[in-house]
Amino acid sequence: MTNEAIIQLKDIDVTFHNKGQTVEAVKKVSLTVERGDIYGVVGYSGAGKSTLVRVINRLQRPTAGSVEVSGQDILALNPRELRTARTKIGMIFQHFNLMASRTIADNVGYPLKGRLARDERKKKVAHLLDLVGLSEKAEDYPAQLSGGQKQRVAIARALANDPEILISDEATSALDPKTTSSILELLKRLNKELDLTVVLITHEMEAVKEICNKVAVMEAGEIIERGDLVTIFSRPEKPLTQDFINTATQINQALEKIFRQAATLNLSESQQLVQLQYVGASTDAPLITELYKRYGVVSNILYGNVEILQDTPLGNLIVVMSGEPDKLAAAWQYCQDAGINITHLNPNDSEVA
Amino acid sequence: MNLLAKYFPNAVTIKSDFLQATGETLYMTAITAIVAGIIGMAIGIGLIVTQPGGILENRVVYNILDKLVNLCRSIPFVILLAVIAPLTRIIVGTAIGTTAAIVPLVIGSAPFYARQIQNALAEVDHGVVEAAESVGSGPIAIIFRVYLKEGLPDIIRSSVLTLISLIDLTAMAGAIGGGGLGNLAINVGYSRFETDVTVMAMLIILVIVFAIQLIGDLLARRVDHTA
Numbered sequence: 141m142t143n144e145a146i147i148q149l150k151d152i153d154v155t156f157h158n159k160g161q162t163v164e165a166v167k168k169v170s171l172t173v174e175r176g177d178i179y180g181v182v183g184y185s186g187a188g189k190s191t192l193v194r195v196i197n198r199l200q201r202p203t204a205g206s207v208e209v210s211g212q213d214i215l216a217l218n219p220r221e222l223r224t225a226r227t228k229i230g231m232i233f234q235h236f237n238l239m240a241s242r243t244i245a246d247n248v249g250y251p252l253k254g255r256l257a258r259d260e261r262k263k264k265v266a267h268l269l270d271l272v273g274l275s276e277k278a279e280d281y282p283a284q285l286s287g288g289q290k291q292r293v294a295i296a297r298a299l300a301n302d303p304e305i306l307i308s309d310e311a312t313s314a315l316d317p318k319t320t321s322s323i324l325e326l327l328k329r330l331n332k333e334l335d336l337t338v339v340l341i342t343h344e345m346e347a348v349k350e351i352c353n354k355v356a357v358m359e360a361g362e363i364i365e366r367g368d369l370v371t372i373f374s375r376p377e378k379p380l381t382q383d384f385i386n387t388a389t390q391i392n393q394a395l396e397k398i399f400r401q402a403a404t405l406n407l408s409e410s411q412q413l414v415q416l417q418y419v420g421a422s423t424d425a426p427l428i429t430e431l432y433k434r435y436g437v438v439s440n441i442l443y444g445n446v447e448i449l450q451d452t453p454l455g456n457l458i459v460v461m462s463g464e465p466d467k468l469a470a471a472w473q474y475c476q477d478a479g480i481n482i483t484h485l486n487p488n489d490s491e492v493a
Numbered sequence: 494m495n496l497l498a499k500y501f502p503n504a505v506t507i508k509s510d511f512l513q514a515t516g517e518t519l520y521m522t523a524i525t526a527i528v529a530g531i532i533g534m535a536i537g538i539g540l541i542v543t544q545p546g547g548i549l550e551n552r553v554v555y556n557i558l559d560k561l562v563n564l565c566r567s568i569p570f571v572i573l574l575a576v577i578a579p580l581t582r583i584i585v586g587t588a589i590g591t592t593a594a595i596v597p598l599v600i601g602s603a604p605f606y607a608r609q610i611q612n613a614l615a616e617v618d619h620g621v622v623e624a625a626e627s628v629g630s631g632p633i634a635i636i637f638r639v640y641l642k643e644g645l646p647d648i649i650r651s652s653v654l655t656l657i658s659l660i661d662l663t664a665m666a667g668a669i670g671g672g673g674l675g676n677l678a679i680n681v682g683y684s685r686f687e688t689d690v691t692v693m694a695m696l697i698i699l700v701i702v703f704a705i706q707l708i709g710d711l712l713a714r715r716v717d718h719t720a
Contacts, residue, residue, distance in 0.1 A: 197627055219631065237624035240719045241643050249629035250638070281718040294624075299630060347638040 145208075146305060146337050147173040147196055152205035154191050165191040166202070167361040173354075174303075177340040178331050180369075182384055183358035189341045193307050196339065197229040198222060210304060213263065215440035227251070230298030232312040236290040238282040239445070242291050245269070245278040268296040288319035295326065299334070306330070308340045312347055324350045345388035349373070353450055357381045370452045374481070376417040391415075391456055394443040395485070398458060405442040407460065410466060413442075416457040417481035426458075427480070437463035437471040458485070503687040510677060515697055517591045518673035519632070521663045524595050526681055529603040533655070537610025537635055548632050550624065558607075565604040573597050578636060594663070594671030606619050609651035617643045620628065646717035653709030657702050664698065674698055 154166040166188045173179045181189045194200035195207055198214050207214040209229065238247050240250055242403040249265045256264060269275045272292040282290055291311055298306055308327065312320040328351045330336045340352060348355050348369070355368040357380060365378045376382045398413075407413060416427070431437045443458040461468060475482045536558055542548050543555040553681040568576070574597045581596040589653050617640055625639045641648070664675025674694040682691030 199623060199626060223631055226627060229627070231624070231627040233620055233624065235620055237618065237620035239621055239639065239643055241645060241716065250625070251630075253638070254634075283719055297624070297628065403579075476693040 144175045145172050146175045146177075146210055147339070148169070148206075148208040149192070149195060150206045150208075150218050152192065152195055152207070153203045154188070154195065154200060155203045164361055166195070169205075169257045169358075169361070169363055171232045171356060171363065171366075172341060173305075173337060175337055176331070176335060177354055178328065178340060178352045179337065180352035180355040181358060182343065182345055182355060184343055184349050185212045188361040189358045190309055193309060193339055193341055196305070197226050197231060198309060199231075227301035228303050229307065230301070230303035230311065231307040232291065232294045232311045234313050236282070236287075236294045236314075238290055238293055238297075240282055242286070243279050243281055244274065247282065247293055248296045250297060255301075264300065265296075265464040268299055271299070271330075272296045274295060277379050286319075287315050290322060291315065291319075291323050292326065295323075295330075299336075301329070303336070305337045305339065306340060308342075310341055310343070313342065313344070320344075320347065321350065327351060345384040349388050349397060349447065357384065368428060368450075370419060370449050370454065370493070373447070373449055373454055374417065389445055389447060389456060390402065391443070391445065391458075394445075398485075408462075410464065410468070411460055411462045413458070413460055413485045415483045415485055416455070416475065417483075418479065420452050420454075427475070427478070431471050431474070434474065435463060435467040435471045437461050437467055501689040501693050503685075504690045504693040507681070507690070508699055511674075511693065511697070512683070513676045514667075514672065514677040514694070517671075518660070518663050518667070518675070518698070519700070520675055521591055521598060521666065521671065522656070522659055524592075525598040525602060525659055525663070529599045529606055529655075529659070530597070530652070532599065532603040533609055534567070534607025536607035537614065538640070539610040539655060540607065541614040541640065542632065542636065546619075548626070548635055551622065561606040562607050567599060570597070570601045570665055573601055574666060589670045591672045594666035594673075598659065598662055598666055601662050606651070606655045609655055610648065613647035613651050614640050614644045614660055616647055646713045646719070649713040649716065653705055653713075656705050656709075660698060660702060660705075 144174070149169065149171040152166050152169045152171075153164070156163040156165055169188075169192055181193065183189045191200055193450075195202045195205075196209060196214070198207070198217075201215070209225065210472050212221070212225055214225060239250065242250065245265050248268050249261050252261045252264060266275065266278070269278055271445040272295055274289060274292050274296070277285065277289065277293075284294065285293065294311075295306075306327070312323050315323060324347055327338055331338050338351075340347065342348060352369055354366070354368050356363045357372075357378065358364065359380050365372065365376065365381045372381060373385055376385055383392075386395075418427075428439045428441070430482070431439055439461050441457060441459050444456070446453055446455045448454075461471065463471065470484060522643060529556060539558050540549065540562070542553065542559070543551040545552070545555070547555075566706075573689045577597055581588045581593050584596055587593050621643060622635060622639055625635050630638070663671070663673055664678070667673035667675030667677075670676075672696055678691045678694035681687060684687070
């Protein structure tokens, strides 16, 4: 992976005027995507993430700011140059946007008409359909396909011009979890095999977690936090980011259940409910055993989860630690020294840590 | 044949008139359909691409087309026939006859067709248009390869509707000198109290209308792959 910036958005503003109302959809946002990245942009609907990425291929002209793609100033292009530039930026959509009147093969071949001779076009379409695993559906119409298959066709169409970038605008949001996974896997494979840079917009952190190497969190038209995936997941700074992550790792649900049972847990003075979070190598140490051997602290695991992000394990444990107060303090120190993020959970505090 | 003579005593005696009138009706319909079809299609496409949010958004052009269509559509056809007689005379050389009837027919039906086309194309999913833009399609490609292709089933349905209303208009144009079945029904059947001639003219028109509807439905079903 090189560090060459392929997309550079600088100080992007997008303002809509509608019936006397002014909506600032995107405010002063800068974003740099490097070649080979799978860059996730996550946020709730209305956060402005769709508007932001549509600026990349100028489906949306920004009110202010600059857009550079592969070293080309996208905002300075005339219509003809823009069309050529767009062939290098593929895009897929939430509702697939296939043409109902064309067969699958014709949908995929649509961008190639006039660019390739008939025979070459046919060959290319066959190759693209093979790439997304839909060769046998070539002569079907979109209405005969499932949602996941339609999105595969849309991906094949988006790749027809051999783009360097693929923008995925909520492409998995209309799909069930299993289909979502298979589409994400396909995107990841294309990223590796074709050296395709992917910009993935979604409101689901699960999707980001599965394939992205970088992520930006958007709220109210601004990027509030950004970084590489592991850093964001292990040390989120903003509550919204934390919220997205907790939903993705299902810690929220676990905590909710634990807190509901907190009364029945009946914690005594010598017991503490804590969350342990660790990244990478620290997952390898037999922590619970160490705590017992060194300090006689017993840890009762209530919930455990390990995510593998970009080949880096990220663990989450919710445990009740029992032991002498001074031993507990020592154990606490030990965890911190081992690079483990340890937080005390208060069941009476509904706020999730 | 006896049965025909029994129920249509007057009509059978003017068989050649009927043949000629049917020919005139079909002639007026066909020529008008071609001319008004082209004009209406162009205006309809113009409305779609220049409308707010369209691929060639242009408020001025859109408003002009929109007002023009509304204006033409609000003039009752019988009055239009009379009002544009001078214009007809300039274009065709006469204001009477089958060919002369085509001028008001075009002006009467083109705006209607334009609206129908606009509605048909408005049904084309904007997302599909956007997808075409995102792969680098220009306005011409989007009009012909997306709008007209995707909207084809609806275009066929609205063309049928327009054709049928056009036949209605030819009957009216015929009544004031354009010839055709409308002329026969009014000037022969109605004026001479030969009701069977009127009924026969009506039946022939019904057959034409049903034939158009049938062919149109078949075609639309053939090109529609949405379900």
